[in-house]
Amino acid sequence: MTTSEKLPFKAAAHDLDYTLLHGSDISQENVLAVQRLADRGLTNLIATGRNFHHALKYHRALGLTGPMVSSDGACVSIPGGAIIQERTLPLEISTALLQLSQDSEISCLCFFRHGIYVTSKFDWNAGMDRHREIGSHYREVKPAAMSKRKIYKTLHFSETPARLDDLQAKVSESYGASVDVIRNGPNTLEVVPKGVSKVSGLKAVAEYLGLDSSEFVVFGDGNNDLGMFAWAGFSVCMHHGSPLALKSARIVAPETEIGVNFASAVDAMIEVNGEKERVA
Numbered sequence: 001m002t003t004s005e006k007l008p009f010k011a012a013a014h015d016l017d018y019t020l021l022h023g024s025d026i027s028q029e030n031v032l033a034v035q036r037l038a039d040r041g042l043t044n045l046i047a048t049g050r051n052f053h054h055a056l057k058y059h060r061a062l063g064l065t066g067p068m069v070s071s072d073g074a075c076v077s078i079p080g081g082a083i084i085q086e087r088t089l090p091l092e093i094s095t096a097l098l099q100l101s102q103d104s105e106i107s108c109l110c111f112f113r114h115g116i117y118v119t120s121k122f123d124w125n126a127g128m129d130r131h132r133e134i135g136s137h138y139r140e141v142k143p144a145a146m147s148k149r150k151i152y153k154t155l156h157f158s159e160t161p162a163r164l165d166d167l168q169a170k171v172s173e174s175y176g177a178s179v180d181v182i183r184n185g186p187n188t189l190e191v192v193p194k195g196v197s198k199v200s201g202l203k204a205v206a207e208y209l210g211l212d213s214s215e216f217v218v219f220g221d222g223n224n225d226l227g228m229f230a231w232a233g234f235s236v237c238m239h240h241g242s243p244l245a246l247k248s249a250r251i252v253a254p255e256t257e258i259g260v261n262f263a264s265a266v267d268a269m270i271e272v273n274g275e276k277e278r279v280a
Contacts, residue, residue, distance in 0.1 A: 005040065005270050005273075005274025005275065006040065006274065006275045007037075007040050007041075007042065007217075007270065007273050007274060007275075008215075008233075008273060008275075009042055009215055009216060009217045009233060009234065009273070010041070010042060010043065010209075010211055010215040010216075011042055011043045011044075011045065011205070011206075011209060011211055011215060011216045011217075012034075012037045012042045012043070012044050012045070012216070012217050012218070012219070013045050013046075013047040013069070013198075013202055013205075013216060013217075013218045013219070013228060013232070014034070014044065014045070014046055014047065014218075014219045014220075014262075015047060015048060015198075015218075015219060015220035015221060015222070015225050015228075016046060016048040016050055016055060016058060017048070017049075017050070017221075017222075018221045018222070018238065018240065018241075018258070019219050019220055019221050019225075019238055019262055020034075020046075020058065020219075020262055021058070022258050022259040024130065024133060025259075026058060026061060026062070027259045027260050027263070029259075029260040029262075029263040030259075030260060030262045030263050031061070031062060032263065033262055033263035033265075033266040033267070034062050034266075035063075036266060036267075036270070037266060040270075042217075043066050043209065044062065044064055044066070045064065045066050045067050045068060045069065045205060046058060046059055046062075046064070046068050046069065046070070047068075047069040047073075047198045047201060047202060047218070047228065048069065048070055048072075048198075049070075049071065049072045049190070049198075049224060050070060050071075051070060051071055051111045051115060051116050051131075051134065051137075051152075052068070052070040052071065052075050052077060052079075052113070053114075053115050053116075053134040053137040054070075054116070054131070054133065054134050055068060055070050056068075056079055059079055060079075064079075066078070066209075067084060067204075067205045067208060067209070069198060069201035069202060069204075069205060070201075071111045071152035071153050071192075072152075072153060072182075072190065072192055072196065072197060072198060072201075072224065073087075073192075073196045073197045073198050073199065073200045073201030073202075074086065074087045074088065074111070074152035074153055074192060074193065074196050074201075075087075075113070075152055075201075076201045076204045076205060076208075084204050084205070084208050085200075085201070085204040086113075086152075087152070087192075087193045087196045087200075088112075088150035088151055088152055088193060089150075089151050089152070089153070089154070089178075089179065089191065089192075089193055090178055090193075091147070091148065091150070093175050093178060093179060093191075094110070094146070094149075094151040094154065095143075095146075095147045096174075096175075097154050097171065097191055098110070098119045098120070098143035098146055098147075098154070099143055100167060100170065100171075101119070101120045101143075101154075101156055101167070102119065102120040102143050104158075104163055104166065104167055105120075105122045105158075105163070106120065106122060106123075106156050106157065106158045106163055106164065106167060107120055107121050107122050107123055107124060107128065107156065107157040107158065108120045108143075108154055108155070108156050108157075109128075109131060109154065109155040109156075109157075110146050110149070110151045110154055111151065111152045111153045111154070111155065112146075112149055112150060112151045112152055113150070113152075114137060115134055115136075115137025115138055115139070116131050116134060116137065116138050117138075117139050117140070117141050117145070117146060117149075118131075118138075118139070118140045118141070119141060119142065119143040119145070119146055120143065121140060122158070123157060123158050123159040123160075123187075124157075128157055152192070152193075153190055153191060153192040153193075153196075154190065154191045155188065155189075155190050156188065156189045156190070156191075157187060157188050157189075158187060159187060161186040161187060164183070164186075164187070164188075164189045167189065168181050168183060168189055171191060177194070178193070178194055179191050179192065179193060179194055180192050180193075180194055180195070180196065180197075182224065184222075184223070184224065197224075197227050198224065198225065198227060198228050199227040199228060199230075199231045202216065202218075202228065202231065202232075203231075212233075213231050213232055213233060214232075214233035215233060216231075216232040216233055216234075217232060217233065217234040217235070217236070217269060217273075218231075218232040218234075218235050218236070219235075219236045219237075219238075219262060219265055219266075220235070220236075220237060220238070220241070220245060220249075221237060221238040221240065221241040221242065221245055222241065222242050222245055223242050223244050223245060225237075225245055226244060226245060226248050229245070229248045229249050229250075230248065234250050234269065234273065235248070235249040235250045235251075236249055236250065236251055236252070236253060236265045236266075236268065236269050237249035237251075237252050237253065237265075238252075238253050238258075238261045238262065238265060239252060239253045239254065239255045239256065239261050239264075240258055240261065251268060251269065251272060253265035253268055254268060
């Protein structure tokens, strides 16, 4: 006979960047931590701001088969299967956003069902260039090429924060009733359909799985995970998380090397919530 920890949760949602991932790789320790949750009967899923095609390789690498929340909740899908929920920006607004970015010399990326298309490219860095990892699903096109596309969200980047300040003010004033403008830092800004977030995506997953929010445990590190932390039954922040995330989560992972902090977070969550049971 051996003992195992039984958990009071049925699903676990994981942020990607700086939670499961450090750079573009998932450490073996983190892969095994996801498996420890699966061994205890939890459905693991990814909840990320990344595009579906960007997140898909991690979904596959982890051996997941259930729903995935991508593009900050605008797309909820079963990879290889049905789209559970899809929310897109109004066409007239997305078209205006692309042109505003072009005119303001701000880089703009469009996240949509078929990938990520860049409609203006000015300031650029290695972090932005990672979007090329999705291969043929990444393209650089003119703003007009996206005028009839249903876009999940736009991501705007500039090395000059004042340009994004101006864009944020214009978008909020003109389209604030239809979109949410999210400032992730001084150099990045995202525009999503009103009410779309990781939480709206997880609500769709919960309905699909027949679960309550109290049956979810979530793992994250950033300000865009705060909604998940408040919604779920239990929340865990990485030790290197943002000040607000550290303050908002139920527990914080012990300090470790950043690439394996998720594994430590899982073990800490199990220690707090696990009930020992005998297993034959």
